Amino acid sequence: PKTKQWWKEAVVYQIYPRSFKDSNGDGIGDLRGIIEKLDYLQELGVDVVWLSPVYKSPNDDNGYDISDYQDIMDEFGTLADWDELLHQMHARGMKLVMDLVVNHTSDEHHWFIESRKSKDNPYRDYYIWRPGKDGKEPNNWQSFFSGSAWQYDEATGEYYLHLFSKKQPDLNWENEKVREEIFNMMTWWLDRGIDGFRMDVINLLSKVEGLPDAPVTNLDDRYQWGGQYFVNGPKLMDYLREMKEKVLSKYDIMTVGETPMVTTDDAIRFTNEQDGVMNMLFQFEHMDVDTKPGSSLGKWDIQPWKLTDLKKIMSKWQVELHGKGWNSLYLENHDQPRSVSRFGDDKMYRVESAKMLATWLHMMQGTPYIYQGQEIGMTNVAFPSIEYYRDVETINLWNDVVVNKGYDPDKILKAIHYRGRDNARTPMQWDATKHAGFTTGTPWIDVNPNYCDINVEQAMKDENSVFHYYKKLIRLRKEHPIIVYGSYELLLEDDEQIYAYVRKFNDEQLLVITNFSSEQPTFILPAHITFTEKQLLISNYAVDENESIDTIVLKPYEARVYKLK
Ligand code: TEU
Ligand code: CA
Structure with missing residues (x-):
């Protein structure tokens, strides 16, 4: 293992x-x-x-x-x-x-172009086709990109499944x-x-x-x-x-x-x-x-x-x-x-x-x-309005909830600013x-x-x-096997500002201290972390290497990594 x-x-x-x-x-x-x-x-x-x-x-x-x-x-x-x-x-x-x-695949893949031609086409069964139910889709599944996961196709009068956009028909892996x-x-x-x-x-x-x-x-x-x-x-x-x-x-x-x-x-x-x-x-x-x-x-x-x-x-x-x-x-x-x-x-x-x-x-x-x-x-x-966006997920969302369902456009634009793939x-x-x-x-x-x-x-x-x-972080990974292979232990479980953890490998420990806030919380080293030597591997502010780490007043978004022995 x-x-x-x-x-x-x-x-x-x-x-x-x-x-x-x-x-x-x-x-x-x-x-x-x-x-x-x-x-x-x-x-x-x-x-x-x-x-x-x-x-x-x-x-x-x-x-x-x-x-x-x-x-x-x-x-x-x-x-x-x-x-x-x-x-x-x-x-x-x-x-x-x-x-x-x-x-x-795309609906423009030649398998699908064939598949949609007729019910007995040799490629029919490459995709997931079903007849409608009571004049509606075969089931009520929603696509990841809004709306039904089914698209009706004129040529054969059946629907195909697309978990993503309607131009992304699902392949039939049973075949x-x-x-x-x-x-x-x-x-x-x-x-x-x-x-x-x-x-x-x-x-x-x-x-x-x-x-x-x-x-x-x-x-x-x-x-x-x-x-x-x-x-x-x-x-x-x-x-x-x-x-x-x-x-x-x-x-x-x-x-x-x-x-x-x-x-x-x-x-x-x-x-x-x-x-x-x-x-x-x-x-x-x-x-x-x-x-x-x-x-x-x-x-x-x-x-x-x-x-x-x-x-x-x-x-x-x-x-x-x-x-x-x-x-x-x-x-x-x-x-x-x-x-x-x-x-x-x-x-x-x-x-x-x-x-x-x-x-x-x-x-x-x-x-x-x-x-x-x-x-x-x-x-x-x-971006100031939906016209600037290119992502199919974002545009489909807009059409579904703003255009069709009448949600507040400002609220949705804000969500797109926060979460949109673009x-x-x-x-x-x-x-x-x-x-x-x-x-x-x-x-x-x-x-x-x-x-x-x-x-x-x-x-x-x-x-x-x-x-x-980043260059330095990548280099450290090459130099210290503990980063790749060490075990993990969370410290300060309930703290809402400081995320600290220890990695352990052979007789070494890696102490990682990060401040997720713009404030200056105090880090207190838990008593069970003991060591005789410490070495600062990386930090995002200047740090005095000899400074004690028993108690540290952290700077906004400060990060430090120590190797302990
Ligand atoms: O994403 C799959 C996926 O789960 C997405 O629904 C993802 O959660 C969503 O994009 C977040 O809003 C993969 C690809 O990474 C994505 O770019 C594709 O659009 C999608 O598959 C379909 O191939
Ligand atoms: Ca080009």
């Missing part, structure tokens, strides 16, 4: 290609743009790049709707560009993890031909030399027989949350075991499953090294700490979060997976708002709190993920020139207006920047 693995020691950087770097002035990031920035990533020190989808796609959901798994999106370049990218990454000692989106096609496609990419997969909503593949109606929990809507019929469904483990046996086990790669709504027990089932089906996963509990439970607006009903709740969640995952499974550590990705705006202070203490959050996350057990721009402390954006999708801020150096053309989505202050060029020049701090 304590085996050494390269993917436990790695730091992953996620690129959302559309927003990373545009090389040809069409306003859309592309593969050549990524190649231009590989030296930057090498300088940062990351080991692995996870590339959000770059496959052919009509971009209803920015590439998460794939129309050809074995070719590159026109806007992003060609397969030759992709080969060059892989080659250039490997030449720098970096690995490439590709996004695997196989719960659904062994579908599984074979997917496994062959995965093998094709692995044989081209990739180093792993990030598996999009991989725990939604198996739907309960009969697709029953979901219980009515939301009186505000005709459509209901049906998760119990497709999250960790009955045949999921069979499918994933088959995938492991036929494909994954043949390569030295890393796999990370995106698995909404999993418990720690599920996570151990999925990631244990004896008979698990993936190396690690993304769980979402900490991403729900600021969501009002049971609200009809789901993630858009925001509540202030409490540090003690975050402690309970993170500590449970740290303790319960230790020695039994493996977790990913993340605060941001292309679906989440910016962490410094959400858990820190994106105004006065932006730099301090971005460093504090990085310390807090990177010193835990698990493989850390950095989302593009997080390493320079990029913030949320507040917060993470504004272009990467490279420098202070027009459009932040992202493009010479017109960007597909506006740049965050704060790019003159927050950008890579500035951050690289300033030795006290968030960027240089």
Whole structure:
């Protein structure tokens, strides 16, 4: 259970290609743009790049709707560009993890174009088709992106299932031909030399027989949350075991499953090294700490979060997976708002709190993920009206609740400012020139207006920047095995300002002290933490190395890490 693995020691950087770097002035990031920035990533020190989808796609959901798994999106370049990218990454000692989106395809995938033609088409059974019930949808399931999860199709008079947008029909994993096609496609990419997969909503593949109606929990809507019929469904483990046996086990790669709504027990089932089906996963509990439970607006009903709740969640995952499974550590990705705006202070203490959050996350057990721009402390954006937004989830929400149901537009716009996915999708801020150096053309989505202050060029020049701090955190992980392999113990369980914990490995301890507030609380070292030597590994304020740590008056958003012996 304590085996050494390269993917436990790695730091992953996620690129959302559309927003990373545009090389040809069409306003859309592309593969050549990524190649231009590989030296930057090498300088940062990351080991692995996870590339959000770059496959052919009509971009209803920015590439998460794939129309050809074995070719590159026109806007992003060609397969030759992709080969060059892989080659250039490997030449720098970096690995490439590709996004695997196989719960659904685009409705423009040739399988679906065939499938919708007739009930006896050989591809019919590649998707989930059902006749209507009493002139309505086959069941009452709600799509993740608002409205019904079913779309009526004229040609055959039946409905198809789409858990996400109506341009993302769900594949029928019961059909062994579908599984074979997917496994062959995965093998094709692995044989081209990739180093792993990030598996999009991989725990939604198996739907309960009969697709029953979901219980009515939301009186505000005709459509209901049906998760119990497709999250960790009955045949999921069979499918994933088959995938492991036929494909994954043949390569030295890393796999990370995106698995909404999993418990720690599920996570151990999925990631244990004896008979698990993936190396690690993304769980979402900490991403729900600021969501009002049971609200009809789901993630858009925001509540202030409490540090003690975050402690309970993170500590449970740290303790319960230790020695039994493996977790990913993340605060941001292309679906989440910016962490410094959400858990820190994106105004006065932006730099301090971005460093504090990085310390807090990177010193835990698990493989850390950095989302593009997080390493320079990029913030949320507040566009003035819905017209500025591009995300299908956000636009569908607006149409559903504001246009159709008459909710207060100001309230919903505020929720979008806080929670919308486009917060993470504004272009990467490279420098202070027009459009932040992202493009010479017109960007597909506006740049965050704060790019003159927050950008890579500035951050690289300033030795006290968030960027240089991340560099150091990444280096520390390489130098101190305790960061990767140590156990975890929470300190000061009830404190609402200070999050402190200890990692233990052999005769060493790592003491991590972080202040999540703009105040100056006093840290008191619990009596059971004893040591004879101490060494400060990193801090976000200047610290006198000889200062006693029995009692520390912390500065706003202060973070310190000590190695104790
Ligand atoms: O996200 C899956 C998922 O669970 C989302 O519903 C997520 O919770 C939501 O975006 C947060 O609001 C994955 C991808 O990461 C996302 O970008 C895709 O849109 C989605 O799958 C469909 O492929
Ligand atoms: Ca481009």
